[in-house]
Amino acid sequence: MADMQTPGGQSLLFLTDEQLRKGIEAMFFAYRGFTADPDRILDQYRLGRAHHRALHFISRAPGTTVNNLLSILGVTKQSLNRVLRTLIDDGLVESRVGTRDKRERHLFLTESGAALEQELSTAQRERMRQAYREAGPEAVQGFRSVLEAMMDPELRRHFNRAKDERDE
Amino acid sequence: MADMQTPGGQSLLFLTDEQLRKGIEAMFFAYRGFTADPDRILDQYRLGRAHHRALHFISRAPGTTVNNLLSILGVTKQSLNRVLRTLIDDGLVESRVGTRDKRERHLFLTESGAALEQELSTAQRERMRQAYREAGPEAVQGFRSVLEAMMDPELRRHFNRAKDERDE
């Protein structure tokens, strides 16, 4: 990977289209591995990735509203509603009417919802842990930096909001 | 990120569940950004991500067979066939009967297929280039290492096959 320092101090990267394409394919193949373990578990519960995402973000921020979840997940309310309906009917998620604002619904995991979320995230964390271990400690920071730089600004806000609350 | 060297020499990483979860969310949000630009272009052509993937891998290995594409993409032949049918009907892909083995179909991009693939991959490469630039040169190697370690072995084979042929 060629790079050099300008007089100003910023680094210039010279990347061939070929090297960039490798990065693109790496993202494609890696994402498949990233979702493979949870997908297998979800199949047993007759749920899909959309349910996993909802469980994840409800678990991360218990009591979050439907609207907040919508902006994180970037889907329509009709689409999210179908997913939440399943989760509520299956007794995995509880929806409580807001106390301050009774229009809002606050979402919480039930005991069995938390158990499933735990099962899913443990599997995914193990994959991530293994990848980190294999790549080595110096790789982890680079991995995170590039991913963050790849996000849309809107999404990066959601990512960093969580970061301020819980990370570092 | 805590790490230490064992007497044996391998590095041990101590990662909290929280740090791993951040990596998981980074993958989720970054993948959205990663696909956002091509998705916008594909909409104009009334095509989807599946078509993009097919165009990408046909472009990468012109003359590839349907079977080879199937194992790379990891979908059923019925699913791939629907996608290829559209691309062929739209004049973006050409399917030629094999010369050695006449059962096989070899896939090539037409002129307009190559033009679309170029448009898509340029957009995606620019996103990747921008992310690399923002993250800095030392991050790129780490990014690639972790992604590769996250792949299923089967997929890593496909990834590295291309690597041997064209990279480094």
Next chain:
DNA sequence: TTGGAAAGTCAACAACACTGACATAAAACT
């Protein structure tokens, strides 16, 4: 008290995946 935001619902539709069954041609094997 009225306007608008938040949430939910119904219907229709599309993309993209799946399974299962079946057809055809050609290669490979016995």
Next chain:
DNA sequence: AGTTTTATGTCAGTGTTGTTGACTTTCCAA
């Protein structure tokens, strides 16, 4: 030569996840 396997394509049906559009109910706030 006859059988089996491989590569591909196709038809029909199904499921998940997304979309739009229209409409209702609830209820906060100006």
